[in-house]
Amino acid sequence: MxxxxxxxxxxxxxxxxxxxxxxxxxxxxxxxxxxxxxxxxxxxxxxxxxxxxxxxxxxxxxxxxxxxxxxxxxxxxxxxxxxxxxxxxxxxxxxxxxxxxxxxxxxxxxxxxxxxxxxxxxxxxxxxxxxxxxxxxxxxxxxxxxxxxxxxxxxxxxxxxxxxxxxxxxxxxxxxxxxxxxxxxxxxxxxxxxxxxxxxxxxxxxxxxxxxxxxxxxxxxxxxxxxxxxxxxxxxxxxxxxxxxxxxxxxxxxxxxxxxxxxxxxxxxxxxxxxxDAEGATKFMTIQVEQAKDTDEALKVAYAVAQSPLVKTAFYASDPNLGRILAAIGYAGIADLEVSSVNLWLGDVLVASNGQRHPQYQEEDGQRVMKEAEITVRIALGRGDVAETVYTCDFSHEYVSINADYRS
Structure with a gap:
């Protein structure tokens, strides 16, 4: 689809x-x-x-x-x-x-x-x-x-x-x-x-x-x-x-x-x-990383989030299990990342500020955004002024079916 x-x-x-x-x-x-x-x-x-x-x-x-x-x-x-x-x-x-x-x-x-x-x-x-x-x-x-x-x-x-x-x-x-x-x-x-x-x-x-x-x-x-x-x-x-x-x-x-x-x-x-038109896709996701020190680390974070099967399956289910995004940022490969400087938005909703759940964040707000067909994830690293954008999609049951039957 x-x-x-x-x-x-x-x-x-x-x-x-x-x-x-x-x-x-x-x-x-x-x-x-x-x-x-x-x-x-x-x-x-x-x-x-x-x-x-x-x-x-x-x-x-x-x-x-x-x-x-x-x-x-x-x-x-x-x-x-x-x-x-x-x-x-x-x-x-x-x-x-x-x-x-x-x-x-x-x-x-x-x-x-x-x-x-x-x-x-x-x-x-x-x-x-x-x-x-x-x-x-x-x-x-x-x-x-x-x-x-x-x-x-x-x-x-x-x-x-x-x-x-x-x-x-x-x-x-x-x-x-x-x-x-x-x-x-x-x-x-x-x-x-x-x-x-x-x-x-x-x-x-x-x-x-x-x-x-x-x-x-x-x-x-x-x-x-x-x-x-x-x-x-x-x-x-x-x-x-x-x-x-x-x-x-x-x-x-x-x-x-x-x-x-x-x-x-x-x-x-x-x-x-x-x-x-990705195989089995139901969501189109834009991953924006800003305030990075350089292009390399901005793309490391963007791709860590964009390629995480846990993140992608959560988006398919419209489940605001957004700690998965923080985990992906954390393992992206920036050894000196200060997590207390990281902010995360889902659409127009501030989910995490200073590396932790934003005090005013409500899960129903996150779920409202997750149900949309096009979703923007914005990540501010608090390290510099470089920004990069990567585009990805969710993982659905259909993706597995298509690739399991690809040669049939």
Missing amino acids: AVNLYIPPESEIHAVPGIEIGIAEAGIRKADRKDLTVFQLAPGTLVAGVFTQNRFRAAPVQVCESHLMAEPEIRALVVNTGNANAGTGDSGLQASQDTCKALASLLGLNSQQILPFSTGVILEPLPVDRLIAALPQAIASSKADNWFEAAHAIMTTDTLPKIVSRRMELGGKTVTITGISKGAGMIRPNMATMLGYLGTDAGIGPALLKDMTRAIANRSFNRITVDGDTSTNDSFIIMATGQSGLNIDSSKDPHFAALFDALADAAAELARKIVR
Whole structure:
């Protein structure tokens, strides 16, 4: 059950000039399911990516990293669902490379100009013959306004597609930003089973695009968690076609800040949609930590609370057993934390002040907030002026059921 996840109507989803998308049914895991997506990028498009730090990173992740390091002109992306091609050794690498070679042959490109992506079950061989056989179908269906279909085609346990799209005026040019993502479980990106693709027709210099992609990932996909598990396949890609006529090569450009913020906001919305559609989620929770000494300790506290199974199950039950939050703050790893300086709010309710139950706190006030579908937990550490926010969800019976039956 997704929590207040907005899906824009197709009339509000803008094609990005320079990007065409094709969809096919390859039968990777299940028949009669659109499970193969091909992005074709116009000449001159620049691409940057950030990937999982899981040491068991999947074969396609390794190939993407290799191709991007070679710095060719990336001209196509190929995405399959149903199989992660992770934990598959040399044969998995060969399958990803064969996929790139096959698509490159069909498009008249070099194989290093292709980036492959996979998502689905880990430790199973990728049926690469089926994937390659469906590539012509994907190419034949390519069109500029296929973002909505692509958002569906990259889903696994997602219940709803995640898509954002917007237009803005910059430097007298109309700039388009459209993106899609997938993910519902095994979510705590540590990037650089989450995939995110963001396209724009702004022109962005290659070094700048790399820096922007890393910074945007840190402001969006690196600020969410469902279950604390970093997938083997997490990948986030930005594609800048330059076809709007706006070109930015430096962070000193007068239009840089507006473009960066727009891209970052779109990525953050995609990231939050992953949490809203998390497996079995019934509550969307914002964990705000303030008055921290530095970013590291703010995030330690935020993630300790956001990933605590005891906290998450209490929120599912709407049970204001809020001592669990204090316990998570206490074990977050700040050795010199003065608990007498910590304050805790649940929504607009001050629960704990100076490290203990606030004298005016009433459990019925806490329960009132806990029953809401969207809840903010605010924690003031009393140590400095740094603030960070992490987004998460509750744990329900359905989360266990989905993951127990995932391969069925």
